[in-house]
Amino acid sequence: MGKIIVMTSGKGGVGKTTSSAAFATGLALRGFKTVVIDFDVGLRNLDLVMGCERRVVFDFINVINGEAKLNQALIKDKRVDNLYILPTSQTRDKDALTKEGVERILNELCKEFDYIVCDSPAGIERGALMSLYFADHAIIVTNPEVSSVRDSDRILGVLNSKSRRAEQGMEPVTQQLLLTRYDPERVEKGEMLKVDDVLEILAIPLLGVIPESQAVLRASNIGMPVILDENSNAGQAYLDAVGRFLGEDVEHRFTTVQKKGLFSRLLRRSA
Amino acid sequence: MVAVSSAGQVNERDAPFQLRGNSFTMMVLKVLDPVSANFFPALAGKVRQAPNFFRHAPIVLDFDELSADVTFDVAAFVARVREQYLLPIGFHGGPATVQEQSLACGLVPMPTGRAAKLELARPVDSSGQPVAPPPEPVFRPALVISEPVRSGTQIYAQGTDLIITAPVSHGAEVLADGNIHVYGALRGRALAGISGDNGARIFCQSLEAEVVSIAGLYRVSEDLDPSLLKKAVQIRLDDGFLRIALL
Numbered sequence: 121m122g123k124i125i126v127m128t129s130g131k132g133g134v135g136k137t138t139s140s141a142a143f144a145t146g147l148a149l150r151g152f153k154t155v156v157i158d159f160d161v162g163l164r165n166l167d168l169v170m171g172c173e174r175r176v177v178f179d180f181i182n183v184i185n186g187e188a189k190l191n192q193a194l195i196k197d198k199r200v201d202n203l204y205i206l207p208t209s210q211t212r213d214k215d216a217l218t219k220e221g222v223e224r225i226l227n228e229l230c231k232e233f234d235y236i237v238c239d240s241p242a243g244i245e246r247g248a249l250m251s252l253y254f255a256d257h258a259i260i261v262t263n264p265e266v267s268s269v270r271d272s273d274r275i276l277g278v279l280n281s282k283s284r285r286a287e288q289g290m291e292p293v294t295q296q297l298l299l300t301r302y303d304p305e306r307v308e309k310g311e312m313l314k315v316d317d318v319l320e321i322l323a324i325p326l327l328g329v330i331p332e333s334q335a336v337l338r339a340s341n342i343g344m345p346v347i348l349d350e351n352s353n354a355g356q357a358y359l360d361a362v363g364r365f366l367g368e369d370v371e372h373r374f375t376t377v378q379k380k381g382l383f384s385r386l387l388r389r390s391a
Numbered sequence: 392m393v394a395v396s397s398a399g400q401v402n403e404r405d406a407p408f409q410l411r412g413n414s415f416t417m418m419v420l421k422v423l424d425p426v427s428a429n430f431f432p433a434l435a436g437k438v439r440q441a442p443n444f445f446r447h448a449p450i451v452l453d454f455d456e457l458s459a460d461v462t463f464d465v466a467a468f469v470a471r472v473r474e475q476y477l478l479p480i481g482f483h484g485g486p487a488t489v490q491e492q493s494l495a496c497g498l499v500p501m502p503t504g505r506a507a508k509l510e511l512a513r514p515v516d517s518s519g520q521p522v523a524p525p526p527e528p529v530f531r532p533a534l535v536i537s538e539p540v541r542s543g544t545q546i547y548a549q550g551t552d553l554i555i556t557a558p559v560s561h562g563a564e565v566l567a568d569g570n571i572h573v574y575g576a577l578r579g580r581a582l583a584g585i586s587g588d589n590g591a592r593i594f595c596q597s598l599e600a601e602v603v604s605i606a607g608l609y610r611v612s613e614d615l616d617p618s619l620l621k622k623a624v625q626i627r628l629d630d631g632f633l634r635i636a637l638l
Contacts, residue, residue, distance in 0.1 A: 270542055273560045277541030321578075323539050323558065 122230035125237050126255035127298075128279075130271030132242030134263045135300035138336055139358070140239035141169045142347035143259070146362030148203035149347075152234040155194065155204040159251035160241035162213040170197065170205050171343025181209040184221030190228055199348065204233075214247035226254050244278050253284050257294045259327060259365075263301050264313040269321055272297075276322065296327035298361060303332045304377045315375060328361030330354050331374040414547070416566065416585050419607065420477070421453040425463045431471055438475045441611045444602065446476045451501050452493070454485025465492035533569070540565060540579065553583075561601065567591070576621075582609075584628075593626040594638070608633055 127140040137160075144156035158166035161181060167173040172195045178188035183206075190206075197203035206229075209216065229236050240251035252258060258279055262272040276295060280286055283293050299318060306312040315329060335352030339345065347358040353374050363370045424430065438445045452472075469479050481501035482493040494500065534548035536555045542562035546553065552569035559565055563579035568586045570593070577595035584591025584606040591605050598619055601612050605628045616635065623638040 270561055273542040274562065276539075277544045277560075277563075280538070280541065281544070321558075321560065 122233045122236050123256045124226060124230070124254050125235060125257045125259060126240055126252045127237060127259050127261060128240035128248060128252055128275055129242065129261040129268070130244060130248075130273075130275035130278075131263070131268040134261050134268055135298075135330070135336075136242075136261050137165045137169050137239050138340065138346065139259070139261050139298055139300065139330070140166065140237050141345040142355070142358040143362060143365075144235070144237040145197075145200055145203060145345040145347050146358055147235050147237070147365075148197070148200045150362065150366065151202065153202045153204075153232065154235045154237065155206055155229055155233045156237040156239060157206040157251075158208040158239050159217070159247055160239065161208045161216055161247060162210065163241065164208045164210050166239050167195075167205065167207040168343060169340050170345065171199075172197070172205055172207070173343070176207045179207050179209045180225070181212050181216045183225055184216065184218060190225060199344070214241070214245070214250075217246060217250045219250065219253065222250050223254065244274060248275070249278070249282060252279055252293075253282070255279075255283060255293050256285075257296070257365075259296055259298050260322070260324065261298050261300055262318060262322070264299060264307070264315070264318055266313070269313065269318055272322060276324070295324045296365070297322055297324050298327050298330065300330040301332045302329045302375065304375060308377055315372075326372070327364055328357055329372055329375050330357045330361070414549070415449075416582060416607075417480075418448055418450045419453045419483075420450050420472070420479070421456060423456050425457070425461070425468055431475070434472070434475055434477075438477070441613075442476075444611060447478055448476075449478050449480045452479050452482040452498065454482060454489050454493075457485050457489060459486045461486065462488060465489060466496040469496055469498070534567075539575075542579070570594070580604075583626075589628045591628075594624075596623045597621050598624045598635070603633070603635075605633060610635075 127136045127143065129136050140156055144154045148154040156166065156170070157180060158164050160166070167176055175195050178193040180193065182188040183190050183193050193206055195205045195207065197205060226236060238251045238255065241247040260272050260275065262268050279293050279295065285291060285293050297319070299315060302315070303312055307314050315326065319326060331353045333346070333352055333354035335349050335354050336346050339349055346352060347355045349355040357374055360370045360373060472479050479498060481499040482490070483501045485493070490500070531551040533552035533554045534546070536546060536553070537557055539557040540546055540555060540559040540563040542560045545564040546566065548567035548569065550568050552572070553565055553567035554572045555565065556574045558575040559573055559577050559579045559581070561578045564582070565571055565573070565579065566582045566585050568584065568588060570591050571581050571583045573581070573595040576597035576599055578599045578601070580602040581593050581600055582604040583593045587606055589606045593603055593605065598615065599621060602609055603626050605626065608628060608631070610633050619635050619637065624635050625638050626633060626635045
């Protein structure tokens with residue numbers, strides 16, 4: 121029976137799509153049959169980041185409206201086994217999402233897949249609500265910055281009151297924090313919130329800290345999830361986060377300033 | 392196909408509306424001298440102190456203190472109040488002419504809110520006999536919240552105290568008819584004694600609140616003494632003033 125994970129944040133531009141792509145890929149690399157769904161109807165980006173934008177024929181909305189079957193819309197990833205993408209429509213908007221349609225598709229996917237990763241749009245309206253309603257797990261993507269933290273707090277409130285588990289009095293959605301775009305040098309200068317500051321305000325367990333990395337932009341440009349860039353700090357941090365999600369005890373890396381030795385400067389290790 | 396019960400009433404689930412009871416806290420503008428030349432400049436000054444707090448705030452106009460012979464154009468008065476972005480939605484008290492004009496310009500007659508004057512003498516009924524004291528209040532256990540109160544959430548402890556053993560986030564609102572205890576950081580808005588209990592108090596382990604209020608008297612974050620911020624404090628009403636003291 122598949123587990124539904126929602127990657128949400130409230131705030132826009134913090135790294136939900138990047139993280140959804142990386143996380144889903146990470147789970148698939150571990151052998152779990154995984155599908156990642158784009159809920160950002162009208163502003164779709166997941167297909168770009170996953171590198172399958174030239175293979176989109178049918179999408180999530182087509183399946184909801186009965187215009188296509190689910191297996192016609194699912195795209196198999198070319199690089200990683202067990203990984204599938206369900207893109208969304210670019211021409212419609214979030215009003216096209218219906219609770220019954222989303223429920224039907226998620227139920228069908230749960231029969232076939234181990235993990236279903238839902239890439240939420242920003243905000244707290246229909247698109248975001250649809251993506252989190254059926255979730256079993258929520259990963260709250262937050263930047264170490266005051267507006268992002270406040271919006272994440274808001275989305276936690278929404279999860280606690282407007283998810284199906286909350287409405288039906290079931291066990292609550294598990295909530296974990298993914299702190300992205302973390303820059304230890306700026307934290308040291310006092311310009312950026314520390315991990316502990318964010319944890320104090322949000323009071324949820326920490327899944328991982330993803331360092332600010334130029335590799336993210338490079339990866340998104342070539343349509344490859346950054347977790348596949350093994351040399352990058354961000355990619356490695358995502359691998360660690362997937363491990364922690366699966367219950368492993370992995371130490372947090374990249375949270376303090378790395379003193380670059382002469383050797384590593386010579387070898388020009390990419391960030 | 393509408394299900395009809397034996398009483399002939401439409402199944403409530405099929406009705407196109409829902410009628411629910413609800414309670415709202417509102418500010419009261421106690422009008423003492425409506426014809427004073429200083430009225431609107433002073434009101435404008437008050438609004439300027441916290442413009443976002445007052446913007447489009449619904450208010451009730453309290454005309455209780457007006458003497459019987461005061462006359463003024465209520466409609467014009469209300470229009471000028473609206474210019475300050477305050478929204479009068481109701482009124483209370485006042486001489487008959489003021490009440491008639493208020494009804495005429497669409498204000499709702501409101502029952503007394505319970506921020507009443509302190510009545511020390513024993514009340515007497517119409518024949519002059521002392522009335523029996525009101526029955527002892529029934530004990531109502533406090534509302535206890537153990538999870539963080541997230542931004543955008545509102546908690547209301549009706550007829551009792553509110554105890555929160557977790558932080559209250561920015562953008563959250565906690566209200567109680569009684570006292571409010573926050574065993575954690577208070578970062579949002581806290582309003583105690585909202586039905587008029589002047590004796591209500593607010594306690595918190597770390598004062599970082601946006602607004603604190605007791606029985607309608609409030610103070611915004613900017614007006615809090617910086618030496619009290621992030622400390623464990625007790626807030627109470629003393630002689631009509633909000634006093635904040637370290638615990």
